[in-house]
Every structure is written in C-alpha cells, then in structure tokens.
Amino acid sequence: MNIIAKWYYRLGAPNWFYPLAGKLIPWVALIFLALLLPGLYLGLVSAPADYQQGESFRIMYVHVPAAWLSMFVYAAMAVAAVVALVWRVRMAEIMIISSAPIGASFAFIALVTGSLWGKPMWGAWWVWDARLTSELILFFIYLGIFALYNAIEDKQTAGKAMSILTLVGVINLPIIHYSVVWWNTLHQAATVSKFDTPSIHIDMLIPLLLMAAAFQFLYLLLLLMKMRANLLEQDLASGWVKKVVFERNKKLGRR
Amino acid sequence: MRGFLYLIKRDLILAYRRRGEFSNSLVFFGLVVLLFPIGIGASEKLLSEVAPGLIWIAALLATMLSLDNLFKEDFQDGTLEQWALSKHSLVSFAWARLFSHWVITALPLIVVAPLFAVSLSLPADAIWVLVLSLLLGTPLLIFIGGIGVALTTGLKKSSLLLPLLVLPFYIPVLIFGASAVEVTAAGWSASGQLYVLGALFVLGISLAPFAVAAALKVSVSQ
Numbered sequence: 001m002n003i004i005a006k007w008y009y010r011l012g013a014p015n016w017f018y019p020l021a022g023k024l025i026p027w028v029a030l031i032f033l034a035l036l037l038p039g040l041y042l043g044l045v046s047a048p049a050d051y052q053q054g055e056s057f058r059i060m061y062v063h064v065p066a067a068w069l070s071m072f073v074y075a076a077m078a079v080a081a082v083v084a085l086v087w088r089v090r091m092a093e094i095m096i097i098s099s100a101p102i103g104a105s106f107a108f109i110a111l112v113t114g115s116l117w118g119k120p121m122w123g124a125w126w127v128w129d130a131r132l133t134s135e136l137i138l139f140f141i142y143l144g145i146f147a148l149y150n151a152i153e154d155k156q157t158a159g160k161a162m163s164i165l166t167l168v169g170v171i172n173l174p175i176i177h178y179s180v181v182w183w184n185t186l187h188q189a190a191t192v193s194k195f196d197t198p199s200i201h202i203d204m205l206i207p208l209l210l211m212a213a214a215f216q217f218l219y220l221l222l223l224l225m226k227m228r229a230n231l232l233e234q235d236l237a238s239g240w241v242k243k244v245v246f247e248r249n250k251k252l253g254r255r
Numbered sequence: 256m257r258g259f260l261y262l263i264k265r266d267l268i269l270a271y272r273r274r275g276e277f278s279n280s281l282v283f284f285g286l287v288v289l290l291f292p293i294g295i296g297a298s299e300k301l302l303s304e305v306a307p308g309l310i311w312i313a314a315l316l317a318t319m320l321s322l323d324n325l326f327k328e329d330f331q332d333g334t335l336e337q338w339a340l341s342k343h344s345l346v347s348f349a350w351a352r353l354f355s356h357w358v359i360t361a362l363p364l365i366v367v368a369p370l371f372a373v374s375l376s377l378p379a380d381a382i383w384v385l386v387l388s389l390l391l392g393t394p395l396l397i398f399i400g401g402i403g404v405a406l407t408t409g410l411k412k413s414s415l416l417l418p419l420l421v422l423p424f425y426i427p428v429l430i431f432g433a434s435a436v437e438v439t440a441a442g443w444s445a446s447g448q449l450y451v452l453g454a455l456f457v458l459g460i461s462l463a464p465f466a467v468a469a470a471l472k473v474s475v476s477q
Binding site: 151165171 | 407451462469
C-alpha cells in the first residue's frame, strides 16, 4: 500500500485519530502559549502607542487575528467539504462540524472587539460598512451550517448535507464580500497585506504576526479537542470508545 | 429533454388546478407592503425614498416563504425517488422544478409589483427598472433558496431553519436589486447594478441546480 492510501485509511479511522490527537494536544497548547505570551507582551506593553489612535489601537492584537481566523477557518472547512464529498471521508465531516462553532466564535470576537474599537475611533458602536456587514453575514453562515447539522438526526445524512452547504457558501462568500464592498464602505483599508511599503510600524507588526500565529494554534488546539469530543459522542456504542474509556479508567485506578 | 418539458407541464397544470394555494404568496407580498406605510408613517416623501428596498424585501420574503413546498410533495409521494432512479438526471429535474416554481409564484408578483410601486409613489421611470431587476432577481432567489429547501427536505420540523440557511445568501441579490431601483429613482443610470445582477443570474441558474441535485440525492438516500 502506498503512503497516501495508508494515510487515507488511517485518517478515516477514529481509533487511530483519537489517541494521536490526544498526544498532540499538549504540544499544540505549548506552542500556542509560547506564541501568545510574547505576542501579548510586545503588543500590549512594549509596542509604541499609535500617533493617531493612541493606546486604543492595541485591541487590534485580538481583533485582527480573530478576523483573519474567522475567514481561515471557513477556508479550511471548505477544503474538508471537498474531501468529504469526493472521497467520503467521515473524519472530514467531523472536522467541519467541529470547526463551525470555532469559526463562529472567532467571527463573534472580531465583531465585538471591532465594535469596541469603533466606538472611540468612529464614534459609533456599529456602522453598516462593507467589512462589518460581510463579517456579520459570515457569522450567520457559520450558524446556519451548525444548525443544519444539528437539525438532521441521521449523522451520515447530516454530514453530507452540511458539506454541500459549506461548499455553496464558498462560492457565495466572495460575492457577498464584494457586493457589500460596492454597497458602501468606511472601514480602513488593508495595512498589512501591502508588502511594498507596509504602512504599519515594524514594532507593531511583529506582535501582530505573533498573535496571528498564536490564534492559528489556538484554532488547531480547539479543533483537536472538539473533534475528540464529537467522535466520542457519535461513536458512543462502538468498540473503540469502550476501549478508550476502559484504558482511561485503568489509568485513573478505577474499575 | 422530453422528461424536462413534461415536468414543467405537469407542474403548471398542478398549479393551475390549485390556484388558491399559489395566490397565497401574492397576498402575502401585498400585506407586507401594506405594513410599511402603517409602521413608518404614510408620508409620501419618506415612502418614495424607502420604496425600492421595501418592495424588494417584500418580494424576497414572499419568495422565501413560498419555497417550503418546493420539493415536499414530490418527496413524500415518491416522485423524487422515482426520478432519482430513472435514467433522467436530477439536475434537469431540479431545473424544471425551480423554473416552474418561478413561473407559478414569482411571475404574478412581478406583474403586480408596478401597482404597489405606484402606491408608494415611486417615480415612473424607476418602475421599469424595478420590473427588470425583479425579472433578474427573483429566479436567483428561487434557485438559491432551492438549495436550502433541498437540504432540509425530509426534515420533520424545519420551519426556522430554512430562513437561517438561505437569507445570508440572499443579501447580494437584495443589495443590487434594491440599489438598481434606488439609483434610477435618484436620476442616475442603473446599468452597473443590472449588469451585476445579470451576472449573478447566469451564475445562479447554471450552478445552483447542481447543488440542489446533490442535496436532493442526499435527502432521498436517507
């Protein structure tokens, strides 16, 4: 068997994935902390105050990574949806349904911190501007995917239906994004992705990138934990869950 | 192709024999429009300002609520299953079903929309753009909504799930549809908005049936 086929079968096997994820979780948590702590220190303490926005710009170190991640999570879900529909990998469906609440949370954090940032800067908690509106729509799309999966009782059907919806969302996301951009706009333009002349100071950029990387690992961490929980819940009656519970009890000295 | 035409014919005959049922969405459309002057005040200036968005939202809600029985009957009496088993493709089934649904529910609505527009004192030249934007937009609403319906067909209780799934995807249609009318009422050209709406129209009616067919296949197989 070649190596890809081997991985394919293994990734589809919960009894292989579950302990592996369990072993990875502490390491991912460690990397997350190793990125988060210097990121927070550099961002909240040592970075210079902004010449226009003063100290309040520091909320950016939570706001921007959360907003990036809210989009990244959807992209990851879309890739998993293709895998789920084409190769019928059940683990990919578990990955989508575990990601949806995480992505929704990131979108929610981005919306709340953006609102907190907007009040002192724009003088309003909420403006119907392109970025805010499309982020809000993304939040609702996450909720829709989650709601659809939970509404269908047969989890095999639910997984397929949810994968189709996720893919449809991918086609629609750029359409929604550009439609609200053309609709009206106020949000500040991109400042980091312009690589030729970054309009953000390097002392502000480094903590931002650290925080973005930290959030990336936070997602991975939450995803692994959530996938494990979802697998246990769905396979409650199967042999491998019984084995896991048995071994855990043995380790804890119970019977 | 014969199966396709047969399907459209069947749907139209069925709808004709149960006219009362399908006039419901038209009545609903009228009622929603009626609610606005009562809710926000009947000042002519205010109404003519909000009329484009108002008519579009009313049309959107009426279309969405009419979607509920799009596949339900065919699913319950086994027609859908037979079609899935037959040599005909589910994509053409989906296309025919969505198209005839548009003829049955959205077309009457477009015909009466100018009347409501006049009652809300929308300028006369904006009314033509309203009709045109609805002609391009309502098929999109039905084709996109069809995906949501196909995904939730077979569920016992799905009353609030469908709007949750479908409404976020309706937003671009609403934006360009309403803004085309608004811009014309303000005296500018709406060709930009109409072109975008046209592009979305082509994209929607060519891609959505594939998603609908895939979703129906999932619903049938359970």
